[in-house]
Amino acid sequence: MKSMTGYGSATTALGPRSLTVQVSSVNRKTLDLTVSLPDEWESLEPAIGAAVRSYAARGKVHVNIELTGRAGASEFAWDDDAIAEVLDRLADLAAKRGLTFTPTPELLWQVTNAQRTQAELPDAESAKFVVLEALDAALRAFAAMRAREGEALLVDFLARTETLRRHAEVIATRAPQVAPAYREQLMKRLREAGLELDLDDERVLKEVALFADRCDLSEEITRFRSHLEQFVTLLKSNGEIGRKADFILQEIGREVNTTGAKANDLTIAKHIIELKNELERIREQIANVE
DSSP, rough: BBBBBEEEEEEEEEETTTEEEEEEEOOOOSSEEEEEEGGGGGHHHHHHHHHHHHTSSEEEEEEEEEETTTTSSSSSSSOOHHHHHHHHHHHHHHHTTOOOOOHHHHHHHHHHHHOOOOOOOOOHHHHHHHEEEEEEEEHHHHHHHHHHHHHHHHHHHHHHHHHHHHHHHHHHHHHHHHHHHHHHHHHHHHHHHTOOOOOOOOHHHHHHHHHHHHOOOOHHHHHHHHHHHHHHHTTSSSSHHHHHHHHHHHHHHHHHHHHHHHHHHHHHHHHHHHHHHHHHHHHHHHHHHH
């Protein structure tokens, strides 16, 4: 089992500079991949996407690729001609309006910073091997974190499925007692109403039989047990779990709702509430599983 939440990073040298790749993800029903990298390397996106897909099938995954100087600061070259042109245009505009134009240090910095151009990067083909190698290292760390979180989730899910099983077994034990209890209550109400009927009276037998048929939970309990076993088997399997788990949980929820509607018993109703609460917790957590 793998969580859809993960993070991994790797740093390596690319010429005199430092290349850093970061991969992060959060839960999403499908694979939603975004890549941030220098414009000059845009042609590497298909290869980056293919590498990510070999590690992740679902989740909102973001890959950030950044090239910095050895000291960690981005390398830039000043374009003196462009800066001078901007200052001249500002001076002309001020003169037309009858204003005195005196550049301040703050203005010079703003203009210079806006006109700086990034130092030339290695072309995409030259950088491809190093970029993909660093990406693979980041993806391995990313996958390891997702696997660790997945193991923790698995332990939690198995504990919760045991809770579901315990409540279901209590219901299965209680269910055969519902019809006899109803018969006793029926006879008590008849006596209190002054109607003395024998237990073997056809009308009593028919009423009790109809009630027993309406509140028979054997099919629901059998299906519940089957779905729960399928869910546990899926949790322990390899590969994608999330979508299949969603479907099985829907089926389990359907059996719980039907059981609650048919039971007509206070003890069973209490366990139905606990089952629904636990199922909701599992649904919320399964959204984080790939």
